[in-house]
Amino acid sequence: GKFGDYGGQYVPEALMPAIEELEDAYERYVLANEDGFMDEFRERLADFGGRPTPTQYAERLSERYDRDVYLKREDLLHGGAHKLNNALGQVLLAKYMGKERIVAETGAGQHGTATAMAAAHLDMPCEVYMGERDINRQRPNVFRMKLNGSEVNPVTVGRGTLKEAISETMRDWATNVEDTHYVIGSVVGPHPFPAMVRDFQSVISEEAREQMREKAGTLPDSVLACAGGGSNTMGAFAEFVDDDGVELYAVEAGGSTLDVDEEAGVAPNSASLSTGSEGVLHGARTKLLQDRDGQIMESHSVSSGLDYAGVGPELAYLVDEGRVRAVNVDDDAALTAFHRLSQLEGVIPALETAHAFAYLEANDEELGDTVLVNVSGRGDKDLESVIEETAQRDIDIAPDMDAFAGGF
Amino acid sequence: GKFGDYGGQYVPEALMPAIEELEDAYERYVLANEDGFMDEFRERLADFGGRPTPTQYAERLSERYDRDVYLKREDLLHGGAHKLNNALGQVLLAKYMGKERIVAETGAGQHGTATAMAAAHLDMPCEVYMGERDINRQRPNVFRMKLNGSEVNPVTVGRGTLKEAISETMRDWATNVEDTHYVIGSVVGPHPFPAMVRDFQSVISEEAREQMREKAGTLPDSVLACAGGGSNTMGAFAEFVDDDGVELYAVEAGGSTLDVDEEAGVAPNSASLSTGSEGVLHGARTKLLQDRDGQIMESHSVSSGLDYAGVGPELAYLVDEGRVRAVNVDDDAALTAFHRLSQLEGVIPALETAHAFAYLEANDEELGDTVLVNVSGRGDKDLESVIEETAQRDIDIAPDMDAFAGGF
């Protein structure tokens, strides 16, 4: 359960038996395909989720950067993001384990909606914890979860965002651990979650690697993926880790600045890999945004899906090992990249995803002849934020917003 | 250019040369695959659009109705609906024809967003005409079009909905016919549009037919698709038309009632196939909602995507021939079906699509052992309408809306 010094199982004792049970289930069903679990998972991912997703040659970006740019289109997965890969895997695993109830946390709502979809599909009762502030910022996603039959429980403690929602979900799990599985939303948390979520997400790079061989006739020189908790990142990287010639770039949210305000306990970014330090949060040792004492900072990003103070332990390890390069772009660059991709390629990316394209824009020359970018999700969910955030900035290429002054 | 007595080319003379040019291009590129047009189209549909979309076995519906229900998942296509099949085909065709500009109409905004995506992808300037009232009802779609770099031109004449937008787009086309292609959004309009749009959409049934053979080992006993203009309908039916054993159900929007108010010129439904009469609208002879004089009625549906007073001429013909059964369900049933599918299968359908599922609910016994339903689009775009419309009704299975009183 370790990635170098990272990882581990830092959870209340009450959860440890459940975690041991999960470890056992992970080894049997996921790693050893017992009872054909992985076959069923892959089949459902195809039929219900819409896999494989394409790897698309991006003509206009390729022209712009004078290199071959390919897009791995996870935005086309059911629900609009890579999140379903993991949610479907875990809900199915919970069924195999005989669990009768699902809990999950969500920040921007993408993991919550994916879990709610998977739970409806597999007929599992589901409750999703979501910070009250996030509920107010992401009403469409709240409604989608409810439509799928999930309960959405507002978390009012603290700042009411993802961090608090994770803590609250762990509390629910600790209370109902015997019949409940916690569908964690990223490659974070105690072992086996980081490894298991990576395995569910690695279908991204498994497909992309094959598709690149077919379409480009070669592996990419570099793979770019945005990194918050890191599930799309690890999913996009996993099968390339052993390919020495493929550079892996984890693009974090630089927010408004990389500087932190220790006094206020605020890091106006979510760049745990780039600027964080080792610590223990939500069950794992990893890189964190924390103050000198070890208190967790409030993170920030224009993309609420990246807005988290921690990151998956395996990513932290791969960065330390030099296998993955941790880079970051700020809110402005991400927002501009959002507009650029929408206009040039007819793909409106999630604001999370836009970070990867912002890095491509600023650093295309270092990325080699063939670049693969993981389009982790679509941007429909972000329209309201984009209108607001664009209005506060001077972005040349943004369309005129005047017609939309009334909001939605 | 005729389907029995239906179809034809009832357009201003100024457009006729362009229509003849389009007929020629349709025959060469689409029907004869000249210059590999169809190959490129299919390749782009795969890479950019995400085809093939799956045909999914719907476990819980199958259980509910005690027959095998399959879903053709067009909601997973890029943009969230089947609309891209046609938009991409036409924009690409415009490029092959040497056109330099695209115009399109849109009602609910689905065709407009699909065209805007395709135009961005293929680097074609694009203007979309949209009724002012629809603009106000569908702001997210307006914003998506703008994000993709399209102009959105408000149409203020008349009631400001789809009918007026089509007329206005025809006017633009008549003015700029030499360098402009009109990407019509459904299997309507003058020949060759109905046939061409059907051909672009028939990939739906082509895939589904093959997938049914693979998964079910048999063709379906019946295929259900919602019908407004009829593009997803014809797309879902086309390859099954010659299979005598397959019943085809075009499910129209029954709105609030099938009765019409001749005085006010209002038909509170969009059931042209079920209740309309032969006439000429927007370039073709077909079934229409019209008053005794031949003035076109204002149609209505809870789903703005079905809200149109006409229907594709080929569908009108197939209904007259007895090959397609025209049926309809009302707003209440469609809304209830929207909630049912969301909860049972984890698929939030477009309100359009929900009509097909409402018919399945009410008439499952006549549909045979194996039923295929075309999930023409996803419901994200309809969340706001659904909240509003659900609040006005007493729908048992709908989730509690209280948390959302503030709207989005």
Added chain:
Amino acid sequence: MSNPELDAAFADGAAFVPYLAAGDPDFESSIEYVEALERGGADVIELGLPFSEPIAEGPTIQEAVVRSLEGGMTPARFFEFVEALDVDVPLVCMTYYNLIYQYGDESGPRPFVEKAAELGLSGFVVPDLPAEEADPLREACDEFGLDLVFIVAPTTRGDRLERIMEQVSGYVYVQARLGVTGAQDDVSGQTAASLDRLSAYDVPKAVGFGIKTGDHAERIVEGGADGIIVGSALVDIVAEGHENGDDAATVAARLEEKARELKDGAERGLAQRAPQAERT
């Protein structure tokens, strides 16, 4: 094939063919307006029967259509309108095909044409009915002795032109430029080229789309047209009067004046053309 009224109207070579939507903004005023056009020198009058989806019209005439429909205009009222009119010049009904098609008990254009003939209408212009779809209406017109006017667009060439010219009667409506109806300053457009293409055909050529002043009319006729068709410039006067709440007599006077300006322009054009024609 043409009926004698329209032949006669174009006989002097500078016919003025104004258009108004029947019943815009109400039945009574509209009667006055149409009659004013005749006083102003109209040789033929195109009377619009409004259709709810006027795909070939620009904003000016769209709004006239809306006013007329809101004023209660229907095909039946339209025929009453024609009956109530006291004018001597030939009347041509301009409308969309669906209204013609739906009229009467049997489907198809015959009952509408029969009724039109009964009331003395001279012909039809149907902007959404290209030659390809015109057979049934053409047959009904032949049966009842009415003319069927076709529009020739700047893009109409070769076989298409041939096909249209085989079917047309009364006059050919030469569309001066691409687009929809509506007044526009530049009327030179593709008119000369179009007239040139049509010179071999023996039917009167009336040019429309964008003519709004006597000067325009003059130039068009000087360029070889047998007549001018003017709609939006006249509808504008109706619209303005309606918005300002002017009484019908005032608006009618303005229409008469405008008509006279246009007719005079056409006459001047004819006068200037004649010697040139001799010179060649």
Added chain:
Amino acid sequence: MSNPELDAAFADGAAFVPYLAAGDPDFESSIEYVEALERGGADVIELGLPFSEPIAEGPTIQEAVVRSLEGGMTPARFFEFVEALDVDVPLVCMTYYNLIYQYGDESGPRPFVEKAAELGLSGFVVPDLPAEEADPLREACDEFGLDLVFIVAPTTRGDRLERIMEQVSGYVYVQARLGVTGAQDDVSGQTAASLDRLSAYDVPKAVGFGIKTGDHAERIVEGGADGIIVGSALVDIVAEGHENGDDAATVAARLEEKARELKDGAERGLAQRAPQAERT
């Protein structure tokens, strides 16, 4: 392995182990509160060092943590707090691992433990540190002679229980029911079964989670516990006083009274148990 202070505290068999978050709602008041617990009969005091992500706590203690952090509590202030306290009973620091791990110049738990030892703290409870991850802290505790208390949950059985009991010292924190900290009426829970599983082990068993009255305390001790741990019921008193703006002395008096009720209950439970034990 246990250090003598905690051994002594549990010697009488009915230890009362109250919990308060240090610095809740402010440094000075909190000092008074903790001292009141001793006057009320505390045998050991668990002092919470607040962490920003208290995943094992219910709403009551979460809010205490927020108040304490907002009042400026930090690890450094916590040590000052311990220094400022005038109590004679052993103090156990309850906190989350990241704060222990980050303290001092070198990473790892040693500097924190060294400092705690220097100030006379007796041990630690670290709710997010299961036995599997505890080696570094265990080693530091051994080095400086501090106890490391582990929690045993109702779900802890077999090998896991063995592993924990090998590492535990001072006392074992027997979690009365699943869930997070918080007062709750039903305290019978799985306590008996847990105590039964632990009967073979020689370390004092202190039961916590949900004890809020003297009666609860009585029943728990009567059922075989060597002590009771009470947090939320006491934190509630602090929260209520804070909300009402009561002065610290008043709140301290209430805490002392509540402490006495709980300690008395524990004593009664012991008294009732003893004869039973003799009977077997």
